[in-house]
Amino acid sequence: MSAENMEVGWLRSQDSAVVHLYRDGKDQYGGQMPEYQGRTELLKDDITDGKVSLRIRDVQPSDDEQYTCFFQSSVSYEEALLELQVTDLGSAPVISVEGHQDGGIRVMCRSSGWYPQPEVRWRDLQGRLLPSASEEITPEANGLFQTEIVIVLTEESNQKVSCFVRNPRLNQERESVISIAELFFPRGNPWMVALGVILPLLAGLTALASYCFWRQRRAKETLQSDKESEKETLLSEREREKEALRSEMERQKAEYEAAKGEFSDVQGLEQRKEQ
Structure with a gap:
C-alpha cells in the first residue's frame, strides 16, 4: 500500500516530540525539535510500497533514544518502535609517567571520545587485571566520555603493563603498553x-x-x-x-x-x- 498520501512521522518515544514529519505529500518542519533541525531526511524511494526510512546526520550522543514511527490515513493507524544506539570508539590510550608515589612510580592512562561510558582497566602481560590507584570517567562537553586511570608500579610488582579501554556495546577495545626499567624505581x-x-x-x-x-x-x-x-x-x-x-x-x-x-x-x- 502506498504511503504517499498518508501522514508519516518519527517521534521521540519518551515525550512524543517530533523528530520528522511528512504530511500532504511533503516534509513538514514547523513542529520539528530544534535538536534535529537540518539533520534529518525522510528517504521516500519506496514510499509507494509503504516503506520509508529516516536518515539522521551528524549523529550525537543525545540521539541515543527510542523512537516511534507511525503511518496514519483517514481509515488506519500503524506504528512501530525503534531503539537507536549511538556508539563511538575513542582514542588510543595515552600513558604517561607522573613521578614517584608510595615507593613506586605513578603511571597515568588517558583516553577520550568514548560512547557510551567505557570500561578502563590495567592488566599485566598475562592478561591478569591489576588494581588501580584511582579511576575517573567524566563526560566531555560534546557528550562523549573521557577516562583517567592511575596505577602505582613498584620494583617488586609488574614493570610492564597495559592500559585498555573497552566499548561495551561494540565489544571492542583500544590498548597501550608501557615498560619501565628497574633503574627508574626509587630505592x-x-x-x-x-x-x-x-x-x-x-x-x-x-x-x-x-x-x-x-x-x-x-x-x-x-x-x-x-x-x-x-x-x-x-x-x-x-x-x-x-x-x-x-x-x-x-x-x-x-x-x-x-x-x-x-x-x-x-x-x-x-x-x-x-x-
Whole structure:
C-alpha cells in the first residue's frame, strides 16, 4: 500500500516530540525539535510500497533514544518502535609517567571520545587485571566520555603493563603498553630518596641566586664605570676648551702688542719729519 498520501512521522518515544514529519505529500518542519533541525531526511524511494526510512546526520550522543514511527490515513493507524544506539570508539590510550608515589612510580592512562561510558582497566602481560590507584570517567562537553586511570608500579610488582579501554556495546577495545626499567624505581629509605632530590635542587637554586647577584653587581659596576668615563670625557673637553681659549687670548695679545709697537714706530717717524 502506498504511503504517499498518508501522514508519516518519527517521534521521540519518551515525550512524543517530533523528530520528522511528512504530511500532504511533503516534509513538514514547523513542529520539528530544534535538536534535529537540518539533520534529518525522510528517504521516500519506496514510499509507494509503504516503506520509508529516516536518515539522521551528524549523529550525537543525545540521539541515543527510542523512537516511534507511525503511518496514519483517514481509515488506519500503524506504528512501530525503534531503539537507536549511538556508539563511538575513542582514542588510543595515552600513558604517561607522573613521578614517584608510595615507593613506586605513578603511571597515568588517558583516553577520550568514548560512547557510551567505557570500561578502563590495567592488566599485566598475562592478561591478569591489576588494581588501580584511582579511576575517573567524566563526560566531555560534546557528550562523549573521557577516562583517567592511575596505577602505582613498584620494583617488586609488574614493570610492564597495559592500559585498555573497552566499548561495551561494540565489544571492542583500544590498548597501550608501557615498560619501565628497574633503574627508574626509587630505592632505599624514602627520606634518602627525597633528600637526593632536594639537595641537587637546592644546589641548583643556590647557583642560580649567586649568578643573579653577580650579574646585578656587574651591572652596577658597569654603570658606575660608564658614569666615571663620561665624567672624565666632559672634564677633558672642558680642559681642551680652556686651553683653546687661552691660546686664542695669547694670540690676540701678541697681535695687539705687535700692532702697538708698529704704531709707536710710525708716530716717532712722523715727529722726526716735523723737526
